[in-house]
Amino acid sequence: MSKLFVVPTPIGNLEDMTFRAIRILKEVDFILAEDTRTSGFLLKHFEINTKMYSFHKFNEHKILDNVVERILTSNSVALISDAGTPGISDPGYLLVKACLENEIDVECLPGATAFVPALVNSGLPNDRFCFEGFLPQKKGRNKKMQSLVEEERTMVFYESPYRLIKTLELFVEFFGENRRASVSREISKLHEENVRGNLKELITHFSEKTIKGEIVIVVEGKTKQKEIE
Numbered sequence: 001m002s003k004l005f006v007v008p009t010p011i012g013n014l015e016d017m018t019f020r021a022i023r024i025l026k027e028v029d030f031i032l033a034e035d036t037r038t039s040g041f042l043l044k045h046f047e048i049n050t051k052m053y054s055f056h057k058f059n060e061h062k063i064l065d066n067v068v069e070r071i072l073t074s075n076s077v078a079l080i081s082d083a084g085t086p087g088i089s090d091p092g093y094l095l096v097k098a099c100l101e102n103e104i105d106v107e108c109l110p111g112a113t114a115f116v117p118a119l120v121n122s123g124l125p126n127d128r129f130c131f132e133g134f135l136p137q138k139k140g141r142n143k144k145m146q147s148l149v150e151e152e153r154t155m156v157f158y159e160s161p162y163r164l165i166k167t168l169e170l171f172v173e174f175f176g177e178n179r180r181a182s183v184s185r186e187i188s189k190l191h192e193e194n195v196r197g198n199l200k201e202l203i204t205h206f207s208e209k210t211i212k213g214e215i216v217i218v219v220e221g222k223t224k225q226k227e228i229e
Contacts, residue, residue, distance in 0.1 A: 006086050016188060032077060124220050130154075157216070165211075171219060177200035178199070186214070
């Protein structure tokens with residue numbers, strides 16, 4: 001029976017790779033990777049010699065049908081992204097959907113996802129939250145922000161280090177400078193940093209330094225107290 005394994009990979013520290021993920025990647029017929037060059041280093045480190053093919057956001061629509069056909073003629077296939085869990089702000093959704101439509105069994109392994117440690121580290125309520133991923137870069141950006149003005153759940157965003165300050169300033173515009181938030185970068189790596197405070201304080205902090213690494217921003221939702229103020 002054909003099967004697709006969705007396999008999370010480390011977001012920084014290679015020790016976060018699970019024994020099960022290594023075993024699956026060694027056993028499948030082939031691996032679909034977001035960037036074969038990046039994943040090549042990971043596979044070499046864990047002595048995984050399985051054949052690997054490219055599957056990324058620039059070709060997934062074009063080659064989706066062919067990939068599904070290949071999975072149907074294989075026993076098992078694994079999907080990985082450059083880091084973290086495929087499908088979470090990375091390619092994966094379309095392939096999983098297509099596999100299920102073609103009655104291909106899909107199994108997602110538990111593993112690394114950047115927003116989970118960032119959310120827990122933030123100190124903000126995490127019993128209810130909404131994951132927004134990357135905001136639209138241009139068209140639809142303000143419309144998306146307007147839709148979040150009344151959001152009461154903790155909000156989680158991904159951002160590039162090059163747009164961090166502009167995004168924090170955008171949050172001030174829509175949420176106010178006193179809204180609590182947390183910025184996490186380089187999660188699980190040597191220079192991991194988690195900075196907490198209100199939006200104004202975060203802008204001041206990151207305006208005074210060179211920003212590197214992938215960013216997760218966690219923002220407090222609107223509360224009744226804020227509403228009264």
